[in-house]
Amino acid sequence: MSETVSETDELTAMARSVFADHPAEIADGLPTQLWSTLTELGLTQLTLPEDAGGSGGTLADAAALLLVAGEAAAPVPLAETGPLAGWLLHAAGLAVPPGPLAWAAAGKDALTVRAESDGELSVAGSLNRVGWARHATRVAVLAADQDGSDVVLSLDPTGPGVELTEGTNLAGEPRDGLRLDLRLPADEVAKAPDEARELLLRRAALSRALLLAGAAARALTRSVRYAGERVQFGRPIARFQAVQQQLALAAAEVAAGRAAAEAAARIAAASDFGGPDAGFAIAVAKARTSEAAGSVARIAHQVHGAIGFTLEHDLRLSTTRLWAWRDEDGSEAHWHTVIARQALAEGPEGLWPLLTRAS
Amino acid sequence: MSTPGELDVARALALPSVALAPETEELRSEVREFLAKERAEGGFVPHCDVWLSGWDERFSRELGARGWLGMTLPTAYGGHGRTALDRYVVTEELLAAGAPVAAHWVADRQIGPSLLRFGTEWQKQRYLPRIAAGECYFGIGMSEPDSGSDLASVRTRATQVDGGWKLSGTKVWTSGAHHAHAFFALARSAPVEDGNRHSGLSQFIVELNSPGVQINPIRLLTGAHHFNEVVLDEVFVPDDLVLGEIGAGWHQVTSELAFERSGPERFLSTFPLLVALVGELAAEGDRLGTEGLRDLGALVSRVWTLRRLSLGIAASLHSGAAADVPAALVKDLGTRYENEVIEAARLLVDIPPDPGAEGGFARLLAEAVLHAPGFTLRGGTNEILRGVVARGLGLR
Numbered sequence: 001m002s003e004t005v006s007e008t009d010e011l012t013a014m015a016r017s018v019f020a021d022h023p024a025e026i027a028d029g030l031p032t033q034l035w036s037t038l039t040e041l042g043l044t045q046l047t048l049p050e051d052a053g054g055s056g057g058t059l060a061d062a063a064a065l066l067l068v069a070g071e072a073a074a075p076v077p078l079a080e081t082g083p084l085a086g087w088l089l090h091a092a093g094l095a096v097p098p099g100p101l102a103w104a105a106a107g108k109d110a111l112t113v114r115a116e117s118d119g120e121l122s123v124a125g126s127l128n129r130v131g132w133a134r135h136a137t138r139v140a141v142l143a144a145d146q147d148g149s150d151v152v153l154s155l156d157p158t159g160p161g162v163e164l165t166e167g168t169n170l171a172g173e174p175r176d177g178l179r180l181d182l183r184l185p186a187d188e189v190a191k192a193p194d195e196a197r198e199l200l201l202r203r204a205a206l207s208r209a210l211l212l213a214g215a216a217a218r219a220l221t222r223s224v225r226y227a228g229e230r231v232q233f234g235r236p237i238a239r240f241q242a243v244q245q246q247l248a249l250a251a252a253e254v255a256a257g258r259a260a261a262e263a264a265a266r267i268a269a270a271s272d273f274g275g276p277d278a279g280f281a282i283a284v285a286k287a288r289t290s291e292a293a294g295s296v297a298r299i300a301h302q303v304h305g306a307i308g309f310t311l312e313h314d315l316r317l318s319t320t321r322l323w324a325w326r327d328e329d330g331s332e333a334h335w336h337t338v339i340a341r342q343a344l345a346e347g348p349e350g351l352w353p354l355l356t357r358a359s
Numbered sequence: 360m361s362t363p364g365e366l367d368v369a370r371a372l373a374l375p376s377v378a379l380a381p382e383t384e385e386l387r388s389e390v391r392e393f394l395a396k397e398r399a400e401g402g403f404v405p406h407c408d409v410w411l412s413g414w415d416e417r418f419s420r421e422l423g424a425r426g427w428l429g430m431t432l433p434t435a436y437g438g439h440g441r442t443a444l445d446r447y448v449v450t451e452e453l454l455a456a457g458a459p460v461a462a463h464w465v466a467d468r469q470i471g472p473s474l475l476r477f478g479t480e481w482q483k484q485r486y487l488p489r490i491a492a493g494e495c496y497f498g499i500g501m502s503e504p505d506s507g508s509d510l511a512s513v514r515t516r517a518t519q520v521d522g523g524w525k526l527s528g529t530k531v532w533t534s535g536a537h538h539a540h541a542f543f544a545l546a547r548s549a550p551v552e553d554g555n556r557h558s559g560l561s562q563f564i565v566e567l568n569s570p571g572v573q574i575n576p577i578r579l580l581t582g583a584h585h586f587n588e589v590v591l592d593e594v595f596v597p598d599d600l601v602l603g604e605i606g607a608g609w610h611q612v613t614s615e616l617a618f619e620r621s622g623p624e625r626f627l628s629t630f631p632l633l634v635a636l637v638g639e640l641a642a643e644g645d646r647l648g649t650e651g652l653r654d655l656g657a658l659v660s661r662v663w664t665l666r667r668l669s670l671g672i673a674a675s676l677h678s679g680a681a682a683d684v685p686a687a688l689v690k691d692l693g694t695r696y697e698n699e700v701i702e703a704a705r706l707l708v709d710i711p712p713d714p715g716a717e718g719g720f721a722r723l724l725a726e727a728v729l730h731a732p733g734f735t736l737r738g739g740t741n742e743i744l745r746g747v748v749a750r751g752l753g754l755r
Contacts (some may be wrong), residue, residue, distance in 0.1 A: 046415060149635035220370045224752050238754040241746070248745035252692045255372045255685060259671060262376040270378075270681040287660040336650065337658025343659045345649075352455045352630075355663050356387070359379040 008064045015043060017071030024317050026075040026172045030100060030135040035076055044098065053083075053098070054091050059272075061208055067258075070214020073317040075173070077102065077132035077189050081208035082208035085140040086201060092152035092190040093212075099137035102157070102177075104130045105200050106143040111180065113145045113153070121145075121184045123153060123161075126177065133157045133166055134175040142196055150192035153184055169315075169324035195274065201329070202273050205286040206264055208329040209335065212289035212322065213261040216254045219275055219300040219318040223247060227303055243303060250299040257292035260285045267358045277358035280342060287335035291324035297322040361600040371684040371751040383448050390452040393425065397458070397679060403629040404718055405457025407726040410624050411534055411585055411733070413459030417491075422453075422460075424495025428467045433474060437488030443677035447670065451623040457631035461535060468492045468622070469615050470543065475517040477603030477611050483566065486541075491561035498542035499532040500565065501612065508743045509547070511556040511609065515591060517546040517563060524548070526563060530589050532737075535695055536574050536587035541566045544591065545608050545728040562601040567593065581714070581729045586671075621686035626665040626693030628734055629700040629727045633658060635720040636700070637706045648689030654703045658696075665693050688746040694734040694741060701727045708728030 018041065023032040038044050047062045048054020062083055069078050077100050085101035104127045111125035123143070133139055134157065141153040157164055161182025169175045193199075224247060227238035238245050263286035268278040297319040301308050310316040326332070346354045362659025397403055397418075406413055422428050429450050430446040432438020435755040471490050486721035489495035489552055506512045526546055535543060541564055549559035567574065571594040603611045640647055642656060668689050675682040704724055705712070735741045749755050 014585045054475050067454070067631050103709065132368045198728040217368065217372075224368055224754060227754060230655060238749075243747035244754050245742065247752060248688075248748035251372065251748050252370075252688045255374070255668060256661075257691060258659075259374060259376070263664075265669040266378065282662075284660045284663045287656065288664045291657070291660075332657070332660075333653055336653045336660060338656070339659050340652040340654075340656035343637055343643045343655060347633045347641050351634055351637050351659075355659070355666065356451075359381075359384055 008058075008060055008101060010084045011061050012064045012068045013129055014041065015068045016072065018043075018334050019068065019074050022074075023300040024073040024314070026073055028076075029298075030077075031134075034074070035100065035272035037199040038076065038078070039098070039319070041298060042340075044100075045082050047082060048086050048090055048096060048255070052096055054086070054096070059269035061109065061266065063206075063262070063269070066207055066210035067214045067261070070211035070321070071218045073215065073218060073321060076100070077135070078324070079204075079211060080131050080136075083203050083207050084200065085138070087135075087203060088140045088152055088196065089138070089154060091193040091196070094140075094152060094154050094188070094190050097137050097154075100132060100135050102130050102133045102136035102139040103200070104141045105197060106141055108144055108148075111141070111143045113143050113151060115146070116183065119186050120184070121189050122182070122263065123184055124181045126179045128177055129167065129175040131175045131177055133178060134174050138219040139178070141201055143191055146167075152192050152196070154188040154189050155180070156181075156182070160316075171320040171324045173321075173324065187268050197271050198279070202268065202279060203236065203331045204270075204281045205335070206261070206268055206273075206282045208325055209261040210284070211290040212286075212293055212325045213254075215256055215318045216292055216296045218287070218324060219315070220250050220254045221301045222315055222318065223250065223303040230305070245298050246302065246326055253292035253295050257296075258359060262339040270358075280354070281358055282340070283335045283338050283342075286330055287332045287339060290332040290335070293322035331337075365389050368752055372681070372688075374504070374668065374685055377383060377444065377674045379448065379670075383442070387448045387452060388447055390427065390449050391525055393421075394452065394456045394587060397421075398456070398577060403452035403459050404542055405634075405723070406459075407457065407723055408628045408733075409457055409626070410460050410464045410732040411455065411730070412461060413457075413581065414461040414535060414538060415459035415586075416462050416496075416538075418459045418676060419463040419493035419496075420499035421493070422463065422702075423491060423522075426679060428463055428493050429471050429487065429491025430490055432471055434488055436475070436483050437491040438490070444670070447673045449621070451627065451666070454623050454627040455630050459468070462496050462538065462564060463490070465499055465534070466495060466540075469499075469619055471601070472495040472618065473611065473615055474507075476614075477562075479599070481599060482602070486564075494740050496535060496539040496543075498533045498536045498539045498567075498587075498589075500533055502530065502532045504529055505530055509739055510612070511560070513560070515544060515546040515547055516573070517548040517561055517596075519548075520595070523595055523621045523668075524563065524601065526565065526591045526594045526596055529588060531577065531586070531588050533587045533589050534585050536567060536589050537576065537584070539567060542589065545612055548605055548608075559606060560612075561605045562602040562608045562611055563596045564602055565594060565596055566600070569596075571595070572751075579729075580732075589656045601674050609681050615674070616739070617676055617682050617686040619675075620690040620744070621682065623666065623669055624671070625690045625738075626662060626678040626696050628694075629697045629728070630662070632704055632723040632727045633662070633700050634694050636708060638705045639710070639720055651707050654707060658700055660695050661699070665689065667676075669693070672678050684748055687739070687751070689749040691741045691744045691748070697727075698731055701731055729739050 008154040042055035043053035046057040050056040081101040163179040165177040264281035267281040387699040429438040505616040571592040573590040575588045714723035714725040716722040
């Protein structure tokens with residue numbers, strides 16, 4: 001166990017130093033230099049097997065990387081490219097192309113997917129708020145075909161029949177709309193792997209929870225530092241108990257979110273995201289990190305005063321992400337409902353066993 | 360004060376994510392089976408805050424007989440040489456079930472480990488086997504009428520005499536002193552030196568049947584008798600019963616605080632009420648609205664997370680790492696959580712708290728409400744704990 005920990009530690013130290021060398025601001029395009037460094041280091045397809053063009057890393061490594069990416073406010077689609085689109089394409093037996101990738105899980109009514117007589121597939125409809133689509137070489141889409149079976153499509157977002165409308169989330173990260181009216185050759189479509197929809201949602205929620213945990217740690221760290229530097233009434237504001245108490249509350253939220261996300265990552269890794277334990281742990285992880293996000297962001301801004309509320313200050317790099325991400329891939333309201341339904345199904349005698357089920 | 364930064368925050372909050380061993384999970388099943396049998400046979404009825412209020416010596420001896428007390432103590436002293444995580448699992452099962460654990464609580468949680476670390480061979484032989492058997496109960500003599508959060512201000516005085524020490528002073532909030540065999544008293548054995556208030560303090564093992572010990576009840580607002588005032592009037596403590604080193608009392612007392620602050624008792628005091636709440640809400644079926652689901656889900660999600668944090672601290676402490684800051688965090692978060700269960704329960708279910716009810720939701724809610732003020736006070740107030748966290752973050 002200690003060996004694995006130290007390997008993961010090495011990976012996070014490396015990722016941290018890479019992120020530190022590049023700007024965290026989201027500019028017009030993808031930060032190509034950062035992306036190519038991450039690619040050279042094998043961090044963009046970390047868990048994809050080596051024979052499929054990945055690094056063959058563990059899920060623990062992938063989780064640690066996302067935590068660090070959240071901490072760094074790294075302006076790159078690491079979650080989308082590796083654990084989501086990369087996994088979906090590969091699990092469906094499709095090629096995983098190089099470059100940044102995007103993904104979408106299309107609802108039943110969002111897309112019409114029909115097999116044509118020439119063997120091609122016609123795809124029509126629209127996808128909302130697809131993360132980083134404008135920069136992606138491919139968008140992996142999970143959709144239902146005319147028989148209601150799930151299929152995976154590999155789309156070129158710049159290809160014919162795709163109309164892309166740019167949009168963003170609160171942090172300025174690309175969340176683009178796609179209108180589709182196109183035909184796909186047979187080799188860009190495959191039957192979805194078993195449980196693909198559920199597994200994809202779990203992967204998305206856990207990835208987001210890890211990013212949130214990282215972003216919350218960043219907001220806390222910056223606030224602690226600022227409180228030590230900012231002098232009022234002749235002393236650093238860190239010396240005031242009122243400020244200390246607020247930061248201690250924020251630290252508790254950061255620690256809780258991180259513990260939930262890391263435990264869920266460990267439990268999910270044990271069953272490759274399948275099974276009831278992983279589902280429950282991930283629901284808690286996203287609920288708890290989303291819940292923490294609001295209080296941490298609020299306290300961080302309160303401690304920073306007016307300067308943190310300006311464009312010139314980089315506190316927003318973490319707080320706007322906290323605000324955006326807490327609602328993406330299911331807010332705490334969504335996940336609390338899921339968790340409660342499960343608790344009620346287990347009943348009073350089943351509650352404690354439910355809480356202690358995964359080791 | 361140096362400028363606090365990333366390292367402080369990362370170091371202060373770092374915890375391992377723990378996977379329990381199969382043997383530990385096997386132990387859990389045994390404890391669960393025992394508890395189900397005890398409940399079925401009327402051995403106990405679930406209550407809230409059992410580690411303060413559930414005094415049952417028969418139950419403690421049953422646990423001792425099964426090897427579930429003094430678990431981490433060496434077998435040479437009647438212990439069982441088990442891991443901290445084994446003990447953790449037994450403890451959390453007992454608390455979640457609302458079982459009566461108060462009699463052995465202090466002895467098992469902190470007296471045993473303290474004796475093992477600081478005690479003499481004679482002291483270990485004298486107390487540890489009986490603690491592990493669930494037959495010897497202890498109290499804690501730290502707080503005084505004028506010393507609460509500011510523990511270093513204790514005024515109980517220890518004066519050296521021939522063959523030992525004479526202790527005079529008053530200790531308060533000593534849980535179970537009216538049943539216990541002994542308590543650890545923190546006393547000033549030398550004047551403050553060079554303005555260092557932590558110097559000159561010592562710990563003494565005071566056997567509570569000693570001449571000069573008077574125990575007076577301090578009733579809780581429920582009228583129940585758990586707390587006591589222990590008045591020491593020239594009580595003779597032989598040299599054999601000095602704990603550790605004279606003058607090292609502060610170090611000895613504070614070195615055990617992380618154990619005391621991070622355990623499952625810091626977030627499970629109202630768990631039996633949460634169980635009853637799930638029972639009431641499950642009975643409502645489809646009539647339960649979205650708001651109820653969200654509130655319940657939040658309670659379940661938070662307790663799952665607290666347990667993960669607390670397990671991480673147990674593992675850290677077991678491996679010898681310092682965990683003062685996360686321990687303080689868990690106690691702050693966990694004891695606030697114990698109150699959140701109460702608030703959700705009373706707003707989601709239209710049954711008023713009833714201390715006289717036979718059992719079930721109404722009685723558990725009443726117990727929880729009436730005991731709640733203590734949750735965020737005992738073992739260091741939440742405000743003091745946030746100060747500990749702030750220091751760990753480099754803020755002070």
